[in-house]
Amino acid sequence: MLWNQISKTLQQFVLIIGLGLLLSQGWGIGQPAMAASASASDTPPGLEATVDDFLQDIPRGFYAVRDVAKIQAKVAEGKTLFIDVREPSEYAGGHIPEAINIPLRELAQSLDQVPHDQPVMLYCSTGYRTGIGVMALRLLGYDNVEGFPPSYEGWKQAQ
Numbered sequence: 302m303l304w305n306q307i308s309k310t311l312q313q314f315v316l317i318i319g320l321g322l323l324l325s326q327g328w329g330i331g332q333p334a335m336a337a338s339a340s341a342s343d344t345p346p347g348l349e350a351t352v353d354d355f356l357q358d359i360p361r362g363f364y365a366v367r368d369v370a371k372i373q374a375k376v377a378e379g380k381t382l383f384i385d386v387r388e389p390s391e392y393a394g395g396h397i398p399e400a401i402n403i404p405l406r407e408l409a410q411s412l413d414q415v416p417h418d419q420p421v422m423l424y425c426s427t428g429y430r431t432g433i434g435v436m437a438l439r440l441l442g443y444d445n446v447e448g449f450p451p452s453y454e455g456w457k458q459a460q
Contacts (some may be wrong), residue, residue: 306342329419330450336406345372369451369455369456369458369459370459372397372422372449372456373387373459375420375422376397376398376399378405379399379450380419380420381419381420381421381422382401382402382416382419382420382421382422383399383400383401383421383422383423383424384402384403384414384415384421384422384423384424384435385397385400385401385402385403385424385453386399386403386404386405386408386423386424386425386430386431387402387404387405387426387430387453389402389404390403390407391426391453392415393398395453395457396453397424397453400424403415405425405430405433405434408434408437408438408454409437409441411430412441415443415446417442417443417445418443418445420445420447421438421443421445421446421447422446422447422448422449423435423438423446423447423448423449424449424452424453424454425452425453426454427452427454428449428450428451428452429450430449431450431452432448432450434448435447435448
């Protein structure tokens with residue numbers, strides 16, 4: 302059982318590395334003509350199935366909390382740890398009350414601040430870093446992590 306979890310996590314990690322390599326070689330956003338002209342035979346063996354498996358395994362509710370009122374209720378309840386994954390200068394400019402700041406680039410080195418036994422909500426300024434952070438923590442075995450895609454901008458607009 303543990304080996305299966307480790308194996309799956311390693312496969313996902315390799316997938317992320319592989320996708321990064323493909324993007325760095327021009328197979329991604331900003332290169333639609335190149336990507337469209339690539340034939341299926343140019344795709345590394347098994348990559349398509351691995352990508353499909355990875356995408357199918359994205360947890361339900363991954364970005365389920367879009368409602369600012371629900372976030373406000375979670376803040377008032379005080380049981381959820383809010384982690385602002387923006388840079389310290391952004392955090393200093395304003396943040397959700399009681400949120401701690403762990404910049405996305407430092408998330409893996411700060412796991413001692415991310416509990417496994419209480420709900421965790423990540424947010425940033427637009428949702429991009431939130432998604433990366435949630436998936437990184439999920440790959441590291443955190444099943445208690447959600448993202449707030451409206452992020453700090455959505456929070457500010459609701460105030």
